[in-house]
Amino acid sequence: MKTRLLTSLGIAITLVLMFVLKIYVSSYFFDAFFLIVSIFASYEFANILTRCGKYNFPLLIVLFPAISTIISILGIYFEIGFGYTIILNIACALIMLLVLFFISLIFKRKTLFEMKIRQVQSSVALFSIKKAFHTFLGFIYPSFLFLLLIFINHFDQIQIDSIINYNNTLSVFIIIFAFLIPILTDSFAMLTGMAFGGKKLAPKISPNKTISGSIGGLIWCILLSVCVYLILGSIDYFFAVISNFAIWKFIIIIALGSVIAQIGDLFESALKRKAGIKDSGKILPGHGGMLDRIDSYIFVAPYLLLAFCFVLI
Numbered sequence: 076m077k078t079r080l081l082t083s084l085g086i087a088i089t090l091v092l093m094f095v096l097k098i099y100v101s102s103y104f105f106d107a108f109f110l111i112v113s114i115f116a117s118y119e120f121a122n123i124l125t126r127c128g129k130y131n132f133p134l135l136i137v138l139f140p141a142i143s144t145i146i147s148i149l150g151i152y153f154e155i156g157f158g159y160t161i162i163l164n165i166a167c168a169l170i171m172l173l174v175l176f177f178i179s180l181i182f183k184r185k186t187l188f189e190m191k192i193r194q195v196q197s198s199v200a201l202f203s204i205k206k207a208f209h210t211f212l213g214f215i216y217p218s219f220l221f222l223l224l225i226f227i228n229h230f231d232q233i234q235i236d237s238i239i240n241y242n243n244t245l246s247v248f249i250i251i252f253a254f255l256i257p258i259l260t261d262s263f264a265m266l267t268g269m270a271f272g273g274k275k276l277a278p279k280i281s282p283n284k285t286i287s288g289s290i291g292g293l294i295w296c297i298l299l300s301v302c303v304y305l306i307l308g309s310i311d312y313f314f315a316v317i318s319n320f321a322i323w324k325f326i327i328i329i330a331l332g333s334v335i336a337q338i339g340d341l342f343e344s345a346l347k348r349k350a351g352i353k354d355s356g357k358i359l360p361g362h363g364g365m366l367d368r369i370d371s372y373i374f375v376a377p378y379l380l381l382a383f384c385f386v387l388i
Contacts (some may be wrong), residue, residue, distance in 0.1 A: 097250075123366075260292040
């Protein structure tokens with residue numbers, strides 16, 4: 076427990092530092108932070124795929140976050156537009172999928188040797204397309220989805236008058252709740268579940284999660300997020316955002332975000348159960364792997380990006 080608390084403290088200090096650097100220095104510090112987290116999570120996911128018999132190119136899965144980050148930052152810097160930049164990311168992943176397939180076919184002897192070691196009975200073409208596709212899955216989950224936080228980090232740079240008027244505070248506001256939603260949901264789901272117990276939410280996937288815990292996590296996430304919303308409303312820095320963002324819209328976004336965060340958690344639990352492991356890694360003492368810590372954010376990131384685009388644009 077002591078180790079877990081110390082790790083949590085280290086994570087909290089790191090996040091505070093990132094917010095200070097974003098507000099007073101540059102938003103690119105958060106981009107670098109997201110990239111580093113994504114690289115470690117991608118490495119763990121590549122291992123999970125392998126343990127599940129989904130053979131892949133782990134090195135490329137680990138390298139893709141850097142490629143995706145470069146494309147995203149360049150797209151934002153040159154004002155290509157979020158939509159086109161996201162399409163470029165997906166196009167890059169699809170091109171790499173095709174290249175990996177043809178590489179496996181070209182180096183047929185090496186592919187046959189791998190198939191022999193892994194005792195895979197199939198054609199070279201079928202093995203190659205499966206291996207390339209599994210690698211593509213590693214591009215999308217976790218790196219591409221998680222790195223959509225980069226677009227949230229630069230949300231103020233959307234060339235829309237209503238966004239520009241927020242004077243670079245909107246992205247800080249969204250990122251605060253991008254972190255708070257999973258943290259509050261997960262923490263209070265655990266505490267409520269321990270207090271009330273009851274029927275299991277998904278016993279075959281995550282035996283410790285209960286329905287009462289899920290509901291408690293949702294309710295407390297909404298209540299505490301509203302408290303933070305009201306506190307931020309009393310700070311001049313966030314006045315423009317809060318005054319133009321109705322609380323009922325905020326509550327809807329938070330509620331759906333809490334549900335999605337829990338889905339993300341269950342999804343990663345299902346992956347680990349299929350792989351026969353308890354934690355995705357050991358990089359965070361007391362917490363497990365990086366993927367264990369960001370599983371909710373992987374789904375929350377694209378949701379918040381779409382939600383705030385829909386509400387504000």
